[in-house]
Amino acid sequence: MDTRELVIIGTGPAGLTAAIYARRAGLDALLIEKGAVGGQILITDEVENWPGVARASGQELVDSIYQHAMGFEPELLRADVTGIVGQGPYWGVVTTEGEIMAKTVLIASGASFRRLGCPGEARLTGMGVSYCAVCDGAFFEGEEVAVIGGGNTAVEEAVYLTRFASKVYIVHRRDQFRADRVPSDRALSNPKIVPVWNSVVESIEGDNAVEHLVLKNVKTSEISKLPVAGVFVFVGTDPNVGYLNGMLESKPGGWIVTDSHMATSLPGIFAAGDVRDTPLRQMITAAGDGAIAAMSAYHYITEKGL
Ligand SMILES: Cc1cc2nc3c(=O)[nH]c(=O)nc-3n(C[C@H](O)[C@H](O)[C@H](O)COP(=O)(O)OP(=O)(O)OC[C@H]3O[C@@H](n4cnc5c(N)ncnc54)[C@H](O)[C@@H]3O)c2cc1C
Numbered sequence: 001m002d003t004r005e006l007v008i009i010g011t012g013p014a015g016l017t018a019a020i021y022a023r024r025a026g027l028d029a030l031l032i033e034k035g036a037v038g039g040q041i042l043i044t045d046e047v048e049n050w051p052g053v054a055r056a057s058g059q060e061l062v063d064s065i066y067q068h069a070m071g072f073e074p075e076l077l078r079a080d081v082t083g084i085v086g087q088g089p090y091w092g093v094v095t096t097e098g099e100i101m102a103k104t105v106l107i108a109s110g111a112s113f114r115r116l117g118c119p120g121e122a123r124l125t126g127m128g129v130s131y132c133a134v135c136d137g138a139f140f141e142g143e144e145v146a147v148i149g150g151g152n153t154a155v156e157e158a159v160y161l162t163r164f165a166s167k168v169y170i171v172h173r174r175d176q177f178r179a180d181r182v183p184s185d186r187a188l189s190n191p192k193i194v195p196v197w198n199s200v201v202e203s204i205e206g207d208n209a210v211e212h213l214v215l216k217n218v219k220t221s222e223i224s225k226l227p228v229a230g231v232f233v234f235v236g237t238d239p240n241v242g243y244l245n246g247m248l249e250s251k252p253g254g255w256i257v258t259d260s261h262m263a264t265s266l267p268g269i270f271a272a273g274d275v276r277d278t279p280l281r282q283m284i285t286a287a288g289d290g291a292i293a294a295m296s297a298y299h300y301i302t303e304k305g306l
Pocket residue numbers: 009010011012013014015032033034035036037038039040041042043044046047048049050079080081082108109110111113130131132134135136240243272273274275281282283284286
């Protein structure tokens with residue numbers, strides 16, 4: 001069985017950027033993708049914080065990164081990675097298409113936002129339904145929006161959204177936030193923030209963009225409509241790490257711990273992008289991580305004489 005120098009799991013901005021750097025360093029790199037090439041950013045229609053491109057759809061951006069990466073001729077395997085076996089220095093990457101031996105492995109499998117699962121959510125994602133205030137908040141200048149959730153992310157992002165929105169409703173299923181006291185107090189003292197307590201979203205409605213939410217009061221069962229132009233869902237995010245079976249040191253929730261070289265707790269296994277324990281999950285940080293990880297893999301192979 002051939003041993004690959006670098007196996008990259010995931011083709012989001014982290015994985016594709018890693019492929020560019022790895023191939024330019026002369027590494028034999030294999031990308032593995034189980035879904036659509038490009039990762040999470042594919043689902044958003046407008047990105048305006050990728051340097052050098054004032055505005056583009058996620059699809060356009062990752063298509064250009066993909067074409068760029070494929071110009072360096074990494075191999076691409078369409079498969080689901082189901083495990084990593086071995087004890088180093090070589091690792092076996094187990095996939096639905098068989099096992100691949102690797103000198104180094106890059107975990108770039110990203111993260112998944114938890115969905116509400118209500119009618120209208122999937123259809124209107126990218127058309128008013130968002131999972132990222134930094135990415136999409138600026139599109140709602142002067143409009144009324146709703147944040148769904150009551151944890152730290154929800155209340156902090158609600159405060160961030162008040163920079164743009166004229167009013168931010170926070171819809172929460174309980175009668176107080178789960179968030180820590182400081183961010184909760186900050187949100188509740190902001191005149192643009194209006195909490196909607198004891199409420200859950202029954203559906204998100206609108207023809208080609210979000211027009212209103214249908215809410216249900218969990219105490220009274222009363223149904224009401226909340227007119228908003230945007231809905232930001234912050235009910236949790238999970239790293240895509242199920243296939244690792246806890247083999248790497250991680251933070252609560254499963255976020256992989258790395259050092260500044262993107263090295264994980266196991267030799268020859270690196271992690272990059274949203275799957276990592278990192279303060280910002282964006283394309284630019286994922287791409288930066290991918291570049292560092294690929295060069296770290298190169299130095300690891302060279303130093304170990306593998
Ligand atoms: C709605 C939305 C809007 C956003 N807007 C912006 C924005 O405007 N600007 C910005 O910078 N960022 C934005 N982001 C964030 C950005 O998409 C992420 O930070 C970025 O995609 C992370 O890249 P990544 O390569 O780490 O992971 P991902 O993009 O998540 O890619 C991971 C890839 O790994 C694959 N994978 C997972 N598990 C396996 C497995 N077991 N086997 C094989 N393949 C696997 C997945 O299918 C996926 O393709 C947005 C995100 C969302 C959801």
